[in-house]
Amino acid sequence: MFKRRSNSNTLPQLGGLELNVLEVLWAAPGQGAKSVLQQLPDNQKPSLSTVQSTLERLHRKKLLTRSKHSHAYIYIARVARTELLGRLIGGVIRQLHSGSLDPILSSFVDFADGMDDQTLDRLEQLVQQRIQQRTEDGDD
Amino acid sequence: MIELIATAMLTELGLWLVLGVISLASYPMIRTRLLRLHPGQSSVLLLCWLALPFIGSLIISAFLYWPDLAMHLVESHCHANSCRQHGPSTPWALIPAMGLLGWVLFRMLLGGYQKWLPAWRLARQLTDVSKVRGSYYELPTQVATAFTMGWLHPKIFISQGLTEQCTPNDITCILDHEQGHRQRQDNLRHFLAWLLTAPFLQSWVQQVQDDHRLACEQACDLLACERLSPESVAGTLIHVARLQVGDCPTGSSAFANNHTELRIRALLGGQPERLKLSTLTVISGSLLLLLAALVNPIHYLLEWFH
Numbered sequence: 001m002f003k004r005r006s007n008s009n010t011l012p013q014l015g016g017l018e019l020n021v022l023e024v025l026w027a028a029p030g031q032g033a034k035s036v037l038q039q040l041p042d043n044q045k046p047s048l049s050t051v052q053s054t055l056e057r058l059h060r061k062k063l064l065t066r067s068k069h070s071h072a073y074i075y076i077a078r079v080a081r082t083e084l085l086g087r088l089i090g091g092v093i094r095q096l097h098s099g100s101l102d103p104i105l106s107s108f109v110d111f112a113d114g115m116d117d118q119t120l121d122r123l124e125q126l127v128q129q130r131i132q133q134r135t136e137d138g139d140d
Numbered sequence: 141m142i143e144l145i146a147t148a149m150l151t152e153l154g155l156w157l158v159l160g161v162i163s164l165a166s167y168p169m170i171r172t173r174l175l176r177l178h179p180g181q182s183s184v185l186l187l188c189w190l191a192l193p194f195i196g197s198l199i200i201s202a203f204l205y206w207p208d209l210a211m212h213l214v215e216s217h218c219h220a221n222s223c224r225q226h227g228p229s230t231p232w233a234l235i236p237a238m239g240l241l242g243w244v245l246f247r248m249l250l251g252g253y254q255k256w257l258p259a260w261r262l263a264r265q266l267t268d269v270s271k272v273r274g275s276y277y278e279l280p281t282q283v284a285t286a287f288t289m290g291w292l293h294p295k296i297f298i299s300q301g302l303t304e305q306c307t308p309n310d311i312t313c314i315l316d317h318e319q320g321h322r323q324r325q326d327n328l329r330h331f332l333a334w335l336l337t338a339p340f341l342q343s344w345v346q347q348v349q350d351d352h353r354l355a356c357e358q359a360c361d362l363l364a365c366e367r368l369s370p371e372s373v374a375g376t377l378i379h380v381a382r383l384q385v386g387d388c389p390t391g392s393s394a395f396a397n398n399h400t401e402l403r404i405r406a407l408l409g410g411q412p413e414r415l416k417l418s419t420l421t422v423i424s425g426s427l428l429l430l431l432a433a434l435v436n437p438i439h440y441l442l443e444w445f446h
Contacts (some may be wrong), residue, residue: 019268085269089281089299092262096285102330104259106321106356108286108314109380113400117385120378123404127374130408134371 020044021054022063022084025077032072144229148205150237151442153244155197157339163193164344175351178412179358185415186352187329190336190345196431203435204442213435230442247338255334263289266297275315278303284383286314288321291328296321305383306376313364313376320360329356354399358406370407377404 014022024039025031033052037045046054055075058064063084066073095101167189174182174189203209266289270277275296279285282301288294296318303311321327333352337345364373381400406412 014265014268016264016268019265085280088265088269089279089283092266092279093281093283093285095259095262096287101259101262101289102353104256104263104291104327104331105287105289106318106326106330106353106360108317109377109384110357110399113381113398115381115385115398115400117382119401120382120385123374123401124378126408127371127378127404130374131371 017044017046017050017054018058021051021058022077022081025064025075026081029076030074032069032074034072036075143231143233144205146237147229147233147442148201149241150233151204151438152197152201153237153240155200155438156193157240159193159196160337160340161344163189164340164348167348171347171351175355176412178414179355179362179406181414183324183329183352183355183359186348186355187333190333190348190352192427194336196427199428199431200435200438203432204439213432244339248335251334251338256331259289263295267295270297273298275319284380286318286380288318288327291325291331294322294325294327302380302383306379309368309372310376310379313368313373314380316364316367317360317373320363321356323363324356324359326356326360354402357399358403361403361407365407374404374407377407 020040021036024036028039031039033048033055036055037048037051040046040051055064055066055073059066059075063077063079064075065078066075068074092101096105096107170189174185177185203213266279267277270279272278277295277297279297279299281299282304283299284302284305286296286298286302288296296315298311298314298318302314306314330349330353333349337349361373361377377400
């Protein structure tokens with residue numbers, strides 16, 4: 001009845017700051033908290049301790065590896081950007097198919113329609129007939 | 141005082157459930173007529189139909205328990221030599237009232253936890269990973285998809301795969317359609333439709349909710365027709381549906397409906413009719429009178445139980 005949170009999509013839950021930190025590490029792997037903080041967007045500059053907590057969280061979610069250099073940790077992303085985004089979008093598409101996003105979303109064409117090529121061919125014929133009829137009525 | 145509040149709560153919730161069952165059972169009688177109307181109008185009327193049990197129960201409860209209103213609709217009578225205006229009250233209402241309230245809140249909280257919270261989190265993630273392209277967000281995926289997500293500040297998402305495989309005309313059609321969802325606040329309407337029917341079993345309300353969704357989609361198709369011909373909009377629907385046929389994962393299927401086919405046929409079927417304002421006024425007035433007429437018998441019915 002009460003689903004585990006991670007069942008709702010294929011990724012661990014990622015916030016905006018976590019994604020920004022990952023973007024920094026994808027662009028330049030092997031950085032510590034201070035250098036990650038410097039490279040975050042100007043409009044999103046949290047404190048150093050917040051960045052450290054975020055890196056720790058991402059490490060616990062197994063999205064980063066780390067090694068100790070003197071007194072600080074250096075972090076590298078474990079998952080490539082394309083793979084992570086692919087999993088996120090894949091999760092969205094799966095949920096679009098299952099209809100579980102229906103409460104918050106309106107699709108242009110509903111995946112749940114499950115139309116086949118034969119039906120689409122038939123409908124396309126109807127459209128063409130209508131266009132032809134319009135043209136003939138216009139000529140008249 | 142507690143007796144009165146508990147009875148009022150029980151009355152309101154009980155009426156909501158009873159009127160809800162009646163409205164859902166009688167929906168097939170009006171369905172065909174409703175779906176023939178202009179979708180802009182039918183989507184509003186469908187939402188009103190779903191809201192009717194809740195609004196109706198509030199109105200009746202207000203007339204029962206607000207003395208200034210009750211004096212006009214409830215026949216004057218006395219209890220134990222006291223003849224002042226009163227709402228029905230019974231000492232055994234507390235437990236059933238708590239039970240009903242618990243059920244309604246449970247259904248709402250369960251829906252919120254299972255449906256809304258994960259969807260809201262996902263919407264935030266999608267915004268973070270997508271690129272802004274003018275009036276929409278471009279999703280970095282080759283799967284062909286376009287949708288509007290969110291309630292109060294809905295955002296339009298179109299996938300890279302779709303923009304690469306569509307003509308400029310198609311993109312115009314898709315954007316106009318999705319802008320229609322934004323302007324009409326359709327996702328918020330779906331949320332209201334869900335909220336108003338939360339206490340009822342999903343299987344009972346699915347048809348009405350599905351018809352409401354279809355009407356909203358058709359209304360946005362007609363908005364897209366302001367710049368393009370109906371045949372052009374129908375052609376875009378077919379084109380996008382074809383692209384999605386290949387992208388459908390094996391075995392995945394929700395409640396399979398035929399909305400796309402219905403939408404295409406509606407586009408080719410010409411201008412739908414609209415109900416006149418006078419007709420709507422007569423219907424609304426009749427419903428209000430019916431609700432008012434129920435107040436007196438419900439008052440006596442509740443007192444008979446006591």
